[in-house]
Amino acid sequence: MKLVKDLELGFADAENYKRRENKELLNRVFIRDDHLDNLCEPNISFLIGEKGTGKTAYSIFLSNNEYKDTISSTRYVRETEYQKFVSLKKEKHLQISDFSSIWKVILYLLISKEILKREGSISKLLNYSKFNALNSAIDEYYYSAFSPEIIQALSFVQESKLAAELLAKHAKLKGEESESVTFSESRFQVNLFYMQKKFESALSQVRLAKNHILFIDGIDIRPSSIPYTLYLECIKGLANAVWEINNDFFPTIKGGQGRMRAVLLIRPDIFESIGLQNQNTKIRDNAVFLDWRTQYNSHRHSQLFEVVDHMLAVQQSTSLARGVAWDHYFPWDSPNVFEEYDTPTSFINFLRWSYYRPRDIVTMLELLKRRPGGNNDRTFISYEDFENPEFKREYSNYLLGEIKDHLSFYYGSGHYDIFLKFFEYLSGKDKFDYEYYLNAFEKLLNHIESVASDRPKFMATANDFLQFLFDLNIICFMERTEDNHQPFIHWCFRDRSYANISPKVKTGVEYQIFYGLAKALNVGKEFKEKKF
Ligand SMILES: Nc1ncnc2c1ncn2[C@@H]1O[C@H](COP(=O)(O)OP(=O)(O)OP(=O)(O)O)[C@@H](O)[C@H]1O
Numbered sequence: 001m002k003l004v005k006d007l008e009l010g011f012a013d014a015e016n017y018k019r020r021e022n023k024e025l026l027n028r029v030f031i032r033d034d035h036l037d038n039l040c041e042p043n044i045s046f047l048i049g050e051k052g053t054g055k056t057a058y059s060i061f062l063s064n065n066e067y068k069d070t071i072s073s074t075r076y077v078r079e080t081e082y083q084k085f086v087s088l089k090k091e092k093h094l095q096i097s098d099f100s101s102i103w104k105v106i107l108y109l110l111i112s113k114e115i116l117k118r119e120g121s122i123s124k125l126l127n128y129s130k131f132n133a134l135n136s137a138i139d140e141y142y143y144s145a146f147s148p149e150i151i152q153a154l155s156f157v158q159e160s161k162l163a164a165e166l167l168a169k170h171a172k173l174k175g176e177e178s179e180s181v182t183f184s185e186s187r188f189q190v191n192l193f194y195m196q197k198k199f200e201s202a203l204s205q206v207r208l209a210k211n212h213i214l215f216i217d218g219i220d221i222r223p224s225s226i227p228y229t230l231y232l233e234c235i236k237g238l239a240n241a242v243w244e245i246n247n248d249f250f251p252t253i254k255g256g257q258g259r260m261r262a263v264l265l266i267r268p269d270i271f272e273s274i275g276l277q278n279q280n281t282k283i284r285d286n287a288v289f290l291d292w293r294t295q296y297n298s299h300r301h302s303q304l305f306e307v308v309d310h311m312l313a314v315q316q317s318t319s320l321a322r323g324v325a326w327d328h329y330f331p332w333d334s335p336n337v338f339e340e341y342d343t344p345t346s347f348i349n350f351l352r353w354s355y356y357r358p359r360d361i362v363t364m365l366e367l368l369k370r371r372p373g374g375n376n377d378r379t380f381i382s383y384e385d386f387e388n389p390e391f392k393r394e395y396s397n398y399l400l401g402e403i404k405d406h407l408s409f410y411y412g413s414g415h416y417d418i419f420l421k422f423f424e425y426l427s428g429k430d431k432f433d434y435e436y437y438l439n440a441f442e443k444l445l446n447h448i449e450s451v452a453s454d455r456p457k458f459m460a461t462a463n464d465f466l467q468f469l470f471d472l473n474i475i476c477f478m479e480r481t482e483d484n485h486q487p488f489i490h491w492c493f494r495d496r497s498y499a500n501i502s503p504k505v506k507t508g509v510e511y512q513i514f515y516g517l518a519k520a521l522n523v524g525k526e527f528k529e530k531k532f
């Protein structure tokens with residue numbers, strides 16, 4: 001077995017696997033599970049998962065490999081694109097429905113170029129005259145140098161008059177349109193609609209040999225320069241466009257073996273805030289929800305264990321049975337495990353300190369591997385390494401960083417500071433009851449007033465903030481049964497399921513801050529005396 005220092009632990013953020021040199025690594029470590037098969041089902045429009053659950057990893061794996069007759073590609077929405085939307089909105093006085101029309105044209109354009117690139121030669125796509133005309137118009141617009149990025153596709157929309165004229169011109173040249181049509185700069189919506197129809201008629205004509213998925217990633221982090229409401233409008237438009245093309249247009253194409261589809265990568269809380277109609281049915285029928293939950297007593301059979309164990313096993317020179325690599329590197333038992341196991345229970349310790357997300361576990365492994373002071377020829381990682389305060393602090397900071405990213409969708413950095421302030425008012429307590437919570441919240445409100453800051457929306461009332469802390473998995477709540485034995489513990493990430501996408505917190509009970517975060521939030525050790 002490899003020494004700990006030589007272990008290759010992959011990347012905690014799957015965006016790194018995009019680079020060509022890392023493609024092989026992802027193929028080696030990636031577990032092809034049900035989530036992957038489900039993503040290839042024709043009814044799927046959304047890939048939903050909390051931060052670090054693998055959304056990007058699935059889309060990149062599928063983009064790197066043809067799988068089940070499905071060819072995929074992934075595009076990212078970036079800050080510059082949102083900025084362009086901001087200026088478009090000003091320039092053309094856009095309404096919400098226009099955002100969705102814009103996105104439709106963008107998605108169609110990216111998909112058209114993608115199918116041509118990936119199966120143009122086998123399917124002879126250019127023999128379809130409408131598709132051919134469409135392609136010539138795009139080529140003329142981009143001087144035959146279209147690079148398939150959203151920003152490029154956006155400029156086609158922005159110059160709607162020119163783009164529509166080119167589409168009309170080439171349709172006429174190919175004998176697909178008899179009348180000459182004229183377009184006006186000021187009638188943006190009309191031009192857009194014309195473009196959309198042109199794409200739809202061209203795409204209905206082609207017959208494909210393979211299925212094609214276009215993944216859209218990167219909508220979960222709002223750049224600070226883009227105001228929240230506009231950002232929300234923009235991604236609402238995107239989600240609606242994805243939904244509409246997948247349900248109202250693509251299924252109408254008859255013939256051929258392959259189908260086209262766009263899939264949006266999205267966090268559950270954001271999926272909720274965009275407020276699509278019939279959200280619950282959409283989650284059940286049209287989404288893959290990345291769910292890594294397991295119980296302590298069945299953890300060895302969980303997919304989460306499999307992902308990590310497999311990552312350790314594939315890099316050894318011989319092939320190993322499930323669990324062998326894990327037990328080699330972590331040959332110890334977790335404390336306070338009362339059930340009997342016939343294998344070491346070290347993985348339970350990792351579960352306790354994580355939100356059952358692959359990124360949490362991969363990050364822990366990476367930090368443990370790097371632990372300084374340890375000896376360089378370590379063959380395994382000990383329980384003492386895990387208990388090392390330095391490691392705990394680093395990991396805790398990682399978790400807080402994830403929360404910061406999560407929050408950045410909704411709030412700016414000023415609000416993040418206020419949010420952190422709350423934990424000071426807990427006076428070091430990591431376990432508290434409702435009264436104590438209300439008290440700390442009251443102190444926080446006084447603080448906000450004293451610094452003349454505006455109160456963030458998530459702090460509108462004490463219960464809103466409690467729910468917010470629960471949504472972020474910072475606190476759990478504990479219900480006691482009648483006989484008052486073991487408390488029943490509720491975590492948002494554990495209660496969340498297809499049927500209950502946003503679990504609610506209970507008031508008037510006891511709460512506890514997540515172990516892993518205690519260090520970064522400075523709780524867990526009660527302060528003797530502290531005056532505020
Ligand atoms: N099926 C799998 N097999 C192996 N590794 C996986 C699998 N699914 C997820 N992972 C690992 O999980 C980690 C986190 O995944 P990823 O970066 O895709 O999360 P994400 O959901 O895109 O998060 P964010 O919302 O922050 O973008 C990566 O290290 C990735 O390799």
Ligand SMILES: [Mg+2]
Pocket residue numbers: 014015055056057217
């Ligand atoms: Mg991602």
